[in-house]
Amino acid sequence: MIRRLAIFLIPLTLLACSDLGEKPSSPTLIIVKVHWQDQGVPNIPVVLVQTRDSVQTDSTGLATFSVSPGNYTVRAFGINRGGPVLVHIDFDVEARKGETAYVDIIDCLPCL
Numbered sequence: 001m002i003r004r005l006a007i008f009l010i011p012l013t014l015l016a017c018s019d020l021g022e023k024p025s026s027p028t029l030i031i032v033k034v035h036w037q038d039q040g041v042p043n044i045p046v047v048l049v050q051t052r053d054s055v056q057t058d059s060t061g062l063a064t065f066s067v068s069p070g071n072y073t074v075r076a077f078g079i080n081r082g083g084p085v086l087v088h089i090d091f092d093v094e095a096r097k098g099e100t101a102y103v104d105i106i107d108c109l110p111c112l
Helices: 002-017
Strands: 028-036 045-048 053-056 062-067 070-079 086-095 100-106
Touching: 028 045, 028 070, 028 086, 045 062, 053 062, 062 070, 070 100, 086 100
Parallel strands: 028 100
Antiparallel strands: 028 062, 045 053, 045 070, 070 086
């Protein structure tokens, strides 16, 4: 009886220990920063074209998207590049599994 129990418990113990070395996967993120110099620009509409997810930058100029790995287009609206304000501007970004991709957008505030 004890021998049968041992034969049953040993594989279960080994199976339970096999997951100890695995780390939980980190989320894949795209972080967009809209700024002029060191000042974040709030309330800028930002869209992830492929998923149609839309957010506005927060008070520090950041917008964050949690995504599946892949290639994306980030579209920001009302960005001034030193001329007329563009309706929108697109940025290509590659999001790799478990990593954070950053998109840096300069909005020329004195150019208005």
